[in-house]
Amino acid sequence: MARKASTREPLADRMYKELLTQFLNGERAPGEALNVGALTRELGVSQTPLREALARLEKTGLVRRVALKGYSVAPELTAQDIRNLTDARCLVEPAIVREACMRVTPEFLAELEQSVDLLDGAVHTADVDASSFQTYWLADAQFHQALADQCGNPFLAMCYDALSGQAQRFRLFSKRGRTGVEHAASDHRMILDALSARDPEKAAELMRVHLVNAAARTLENRSPEH
Numbered sequence: 001m002a003r004k005a006s007t008r009e010p011l012a013d014r015m016y017k018e019l020l021t022q023f024l025n026g027e028r029a030p031g032e033a034l035n036v037g038a039l040t041r042e043l044g045v046s047q048t049p050l051r052e053a054l055a056r057l058e059k060t061g062l063v064r065r066v067a068l069k070g071y072s073v074a075p076e077l078t079a080q081d082i083r084n085l086t087d088a089r090c091l092v093e094p095a096i097v098r099e100a101c102m103r104v105t106p107e108f109l110a111e112l113e114q115s116v117d118l119l120d121g122a123v124h125t126a127d128v129d130a131s132s133f134q135t136y137w138l139a140d141a142q143f144h145q146a147l148a149d150q151c152g153n154p155f156l157a158m159c160y161d162a163l164s165g166q167a168q169r170f171r172l173f174s175k176r177g178r179t180g181v182e183h184a185a186s187d188h189r190m191i192l193d194a195l196s197a198r199d200p201e202k203a204a205e206l207m208r209v210h211l212v213n214a215a216a217r218t219l220e221n222r223s224p225e226h
Contacts, residue, residue, distance in 0.1 A: 011049035016056050018043060023062055023073065023172060024137060025130040034063065034071040061165025062172060074169055079219055085166050086215040092159045093144065093211060094204035097191065099151035101200035108150050112192050115143040119185035126181040136181045137171050143188050170218070178221045180214065187213070 022028050034054065040047055054071050057063040064074045077085065100108070118139035125132035144167065148160040171179075187210040194203035 012052035015053035024134045030076045032073045061169040096151045097207045098200040098204040115139045
């Protein structure tokens with residue numbers, strides 16, 4: 001008789017979700033030290049699954065590890081970081097959208113539609129409600145990741161993967177309380193419409209404008225010291 005597969009969630013997965021939720025809810029400040037010993041006591045787990053979760057979060061760009069110092073929440077991006085990141089994304093993501101438009105399928109469009117619908121639902125609450133902010137953050141990331149997955153060029157996808165962690169960091173730390181989710185929802189909807197119309201050049205240009213405008217809004221809202 002075959003053994004029944006376990007439905008228990010691995011501890012490392014639980015710790016990853018728990019810490020990510022804390023970041024999304026603003027419970028961990030940018031630059032805050034993440035002491036492994038203290039976290040094991042706080043979360044009631046051993047160090048092994050916790051370290052695995054922290055290593056996974058490091059890959060997202062939300063956690064930083066420094067030799068001999070340990071883990072900490074990644075600092076906020078500086079204004080120059082945002083400009084540099086936007087320049088890099090504007091080289092990679094319009095090309096990804098152009099390629100993805102050549103490979104449109106009903107399933108792909110449905111996935112994008114789902115993420116845009118989630119953004120639409122978060123328009124009025126993402127800046128004031130932690131749960132709605134999580135919806136915004138995850139739906140925004142889902143949209144961009146789906147495009148990278150569909151582009152059919154593994155080297156472009158690798159470039160996006162290298163940038164995606166910093167893009168997540170940009171969404172989380174640069175925009176909490178001022179997400180501009182209404183702009184994101186509208187921009188994503190227009191990109192989706194261009195993809196549905198099989199217009200790769202329009203879709204690519206809409207992505208470029210989306211990235212540039214998102215960065216500009218964030219820089220506009222920053223305090224002078226940043």
